[in-house]
Amino acid sequence: MKIHIIAAESGISFFSSLLNYGVTVKIYGNPSVKDFLLKDLKIKEDYISDRIQTLFLNSKPIDNINNAFLENGAALALSAAMPGTAGALFRKQGRYAAMRKQITYTDNIDVKKNKKGEIILKLFNMPARELADIIFESGVSIEKETLSLFLKNYNKGLEPYIRSIYLDCKKKDKKNFFNKYLKSGFQAINLKATFS
Amino acid sequence: MDKILRINMSGEVPGFKIEDLGDYEGLGGRALTSAVIYKEVPPLSHPLSADNKLVIAPGLMSGSAAVISGRLSVGCKSPLTGGIKEANAGGQPSQMLGKLGYAAIIIEGKPKSNDLYKLFINKDGVQMTADKSLAMLGNYDLIDKMKEAYGDKIGCMSIGPAGEMKMSAASIACTDTEVRPTRHAGRGGVGAVMGSKGIKVIVIDDSGTSIRAPKDKERFKNANKIFAEGLKKHPVTGEGLPAFGTNVLTNILNEAGGYPTNNFAFGQFKGASKISGETMAETEIARGGLATHGCHKGCVIKCSGIYNDKDGNYLTKQPEYETVWAHGGNCGIDDMDVIAMLDRIDDDLGLDTIEMGASIGVAMEAGLLQFGDANGAIRLLKEEVGKGTPLGRILGNGAAVTGKVFGVERVPVVKGQAMPAYDPRAVQGVAVTYATSPMGADHTAGYAVGSNIMGVGGKTDPLKPDGQVELSRNLQIATAALDSTGLCLFIAFAILDQPETFNAMVELLNGFLGKDFTADDVAELGKSVLKNERDFNAKAGFTSKHDRLPEYFKNEAFPPHNVTFAVTDEELDQVFNW
Numbered sequence: 024m025k026i027h028i029i030a031a032e033s034g035i036s037f038f039s040s041l042l043n044y045g046v047t048v049k050i051y052g053n054p055s056v057k058d059f060l061l062k063d064l065k066i067k068e069d070y071i072s073d074r075i076q077t078l079f080l081n082s083k084p085i086d087n088i089n090n091a092f093l094e095n096g097a098a099l100a101l102s103a104a105m106p107g108t109a110g111a112l113f114r115k116q117g118r119y120a121a122m123r124k125q126i127t128y129t130d131n132i133d134v135k136k137n138k139k140g141e142i143i144l145k146l147f148n149m150p151a152r153e154l155a156d157i158i159f160e161s162g163v164s165i166e167k168e169t170l171s172l173f174l175k176n177y178n179k180g181l182e183p184y185i186r187s188i189y190l191d192c193k194k195k196d197k198k199n200f201f202n203k204y205l206k207s208g209f210q211a212i213n214l215k216a217t218f219s
Numbered sequence: 220m221d222k223i224l225r226i227n228m229s230g231e232v233p234g235f236k237i238e239d240l241g242d243y244e245g246l247g248g249r250a251l252t253s254a255v256i257y258k259e260v261p262p263l264s265h266p267l268s269a270d271n272k273l274v275i276a277p278g279l280m281s282g283s284a285a286v287i288s289g290r291l292s293v294g295c296k297s298p299l300t301g302g303i304k305e306a307n308a309g310g311q312p313s314q315m316l317g318k319l320g321y322a323a324i325i326i327e328g329k330p331k332s333n334d335l336y337k338l339f340i341n342k343d344g345v346q347m348t349a350d351k352s353l354a355m356l357g358n359y360d361l362i363d364k365m366k367e368a369y370g371d372k373i374g375c376m377s378i379g380p381a382g383e384m385k386m387s388a389a390s391i392a393c394t395d396t397e398v399r400p401t402r403h404a405g406r407g408g409v410g411a412v413m414g415s416k417g418i419k420v421i422v423i424d425d426s427g428t429s430i431r432a433p434k435d436k437e438r439f440k441n442a443n444k445i446f447a448e449g450l451k452k453h454p455v456t457g458e459g460l461p462a463f464g465t466n467v468l469t470n471i472l473n474e475a476g477g478y479p480t481n482n483f484a485f486g487q488f489k490g491a492s493k494i495s496g497e498t499m500a501e502t503e504i505a506r507g508g509l510a511t512h513g514c515h516k517g518c519v520i521k522c523s524g525i526y527n528d529k530d531g532n533y534l535t536k537q538p539e540y541e542t543v544w545a546h547g548g549n550c551g552i553d554d555m556d557v558i559a560m561l562d563r564i565d566d567d568l569g570l571d572t573i574e575m576g577a578s579i580g581v582a583m584e585a586g587l588l589q590f591g592d593a594n595g596a597i598r599l600l601k602e603e604v605g606k607g608t609p610l611g612r613i614l615g616n617g618a619a620v621t622g623k624v625f626g627v628e629r630v631p632v633v634k635g636q637a638m639p640a641y642d643p644r645a646v647q648g649v650a651v652t653y654a655t656s657p658m659g660a661d662h663t664a665g666y667a668v669g670s671n672i673m674g675v676g677g678k679t680d681p682l683k684p685d686g687q688v689e690l691s692r693n694l695q696i697a698t699a700a701l702d703s704t705g706l707c708l709f710i711a712f713a714i715l716d717q718p719e720t721f722n723a724m725v726e727l728l729n730g731f732l733g734k735d736f737t738a739d740d741v742a743e744l745g746k747s748v749l750k751n752e753r754d755f756n757a758k759a760g761f762t763s764k765h766d767r768l769p770e771y772f773k774n775e776a777f778p779p780h781n782v783t784f785a786v787t788d789e790e791l792d793q794v795f796n797w
């Protein structure tokens with residue numbers, strides 16, 4: 024089942040919070056993190072180099088995005104530069120990277136080869152707000168548990184920003200749509216959102 | 220700031236005198252508090268005795284037009300660690316004391332009676348009044364009473380019931396721009412020392428004073444402009460911190476597997492998204508609070524906020540990352556409203572949020588209540604600690620005491636002080652600072668304040684594997700220097716990344732003081748502060764054995780990375796070899 028939401032642009036920050044919880048996206052082959060961001064997600068190169076300063080692959084901070092490769096089931100998280108000593112030391116190739124060397128991602132091209140697969144993508148803080156439109160417009164899949172957790176926190180905030188909702192191309196009543204939908208038997212939904 | 224207010228609480232009636240700076244000329248903030256403690260407090264004295272002193276020192280530029288320069292240092296021999304302490308706070312008092320010309324207030328001696336005093340300081344002098352009606356008031360009621368008496372243009376430093384009960388986790392509250400007691404000199408039990416001196420509140424009124432003039436107006440003005448612009452244009456100080464506050468780190472530490480959960484048992488918390496900075500900012504805005512707010516006038520970063528309850532009424536200021544962690548993930552609690560309530564109670568009772576979260580976490584580990592028991596945590600804080608029951612007094616004396624009383628091995632403290640929100644096994648460089656800082660476990664003791672451009676320790680290869688000891692050393696030196704200026708540590712990223720902003724900061728200091736300090740001088744200042752602190756601790760009985768993490772961090776692998784703390788004792792002993 025596919026859900027398509029047409030939402031007001033002013034609601035992007037509410038939708039972006041969903042990206043904090045993690046959404047599922049497809050990968051083809053074993054792209055490097057750089058290629059995935061640039062070619063699959065279509066994020067601009069200077070945004071990747073300047074704005075995305077903190078990245079984790081399977082919870083390991085990455086210093087070199089050209090030499091970190093995705094495989095089916097991986098979890099990738101993106102953040103801007105963060106405050107504090109912790110922020111400084113998690114930053115890619117930061118001056119204080121040695122302070123977290125025990126958990127740093129070590130270049131590993133020996134990933135499990137796959138032709139296609141899925142990864143969990145999480146976006147935090149500024150990248151979540153700034154990239155929400157392109158990520159949702161290209162479509163993501165969301166686990167039922169994630170959606171239900173998110174709606175528990177945001178349901179009231181979300182509805183006013185939704186202009187219309189389509190379920191498998193059929194227009195639906197937006198009132199309490201998600202709550203009703205959560206009661207059905209699905210495990211994950213495919214969600215696409217367009218902001219205007 | 221050319222005078223010291225020295226208050227002696229001994230004798231039949233407490234008295235005070237106003238002195239010149241003498242040997243302390245040119246010092247401010249932490250450099251001044253640590254110099255006074257080193258020189259004047261017998262290292263073996265009891266922290267709650269007449270021999271200990273409480274030193275309150277605005278940063279060097281506090282009270283001037285320098286942006287974000289209103290941080291205050293509070294020093295003493297700590298009842299929590301038994302060593303030297305500097306606790307740093309925001310709020311209005313630093314700027315006000317600076318404008319009144321006080322480089323420090325030194326409170327010494329001990330009253331003979333059980334009287335509780337209030338101090339009123341304004342341009343005309345100092346009044347000390349015994350006032351029993353203030354006894355056991357929470358900070359919020361106390362400040363309301365002070366506003367009734369002195370108007371709402373005041374700034375206050377006060378203790379709550381925890382300070383009066385001389386609990387080792389007691390803080391000193393500093394009022395914010397709305398005259399609320401929300402900014403705390405939190406760590407090390409400084410509130411207990413104020414309580415032992417019989418002082419409940421210091422009321423400051425700077426009416427009729429002007430801002431402190433720089434020695435070189437043009438140099439200062441230009442530097443201030445470039446410095447402020449640098450802070451505003453940097454993504455961390457100009458966007459991330461104002462939008463989300465320090466709690467933006469919850470998602471990051473959790474993702475990194477370095478978020479100590481359920482009393483440091485594992486590194487990821489399922490409920491992290493519910494209590495993250497992103498969620499908190501959305502909640503604050505939706506409830507008519509504020510996600511961007513400065514703790515004192517002149518702050519251009521504004522990392523704080525106003526947290527309203529579900530009905531839109533003020534509950535507390537935006538809790539910081541360490542508070543959200545301590546009362547949240549560390550205790551398995553994922554309800555933002557409960558965490559905000561615990562923050563409010565801490566502020567009202569006058570308690571360090573990190574220490575109290577750690578104490579409750581240890582109590583949970585001991586089986587007093589379950590991890591995740593939000594109502595139980597509120598009850599412990601309000602009904603036990605707040606009322607000073609025997610159990611409350613155990614908890615209010617910190618995680619180490621709580622662990623000892625209840626026979627818990629996993630007690631996350633160094634030198635008796637609870638660790639903040641970064642697990643030592645996942646971020647081992649921070650753990651080097653936890654272990655070796657003269658303050659006890661303290662995340663702000665080795666802040667990433669751009670030691671490289673300060674010239675401390677030369678250039679370190681960021682990816683060199685063995686740099687943790689060297690980096691910790693450099694950061695501790697740079698932080699000690701910055702803590703002396705009155706500037707907030709959160710300027711760190713802007714001065715780390717933007718050489719012109721770092722240069723503007725040095726110029727700002729030089730323009731203000733009429734000096735020509737170089738980066739080397741700043742590093743020397745940092746070293747001298749640390750030397751005083753280390754020497755004091757050595758004379759108080761501290762040895763290299765105290766510069767260690769609890770053993771279990773070396774033995775218990777920490778999920779999800781399953782790592783143990785691997786920095787050797789020999790390496791730790793090299794931190795202060797400069």
Ligand code: SF4
Nearest residue numbers: 513514518520522707
């Ligand atoms: S950045 Fe935050 S902590 Fe620092 S002075 Fe401003 S409001 Fe206070």
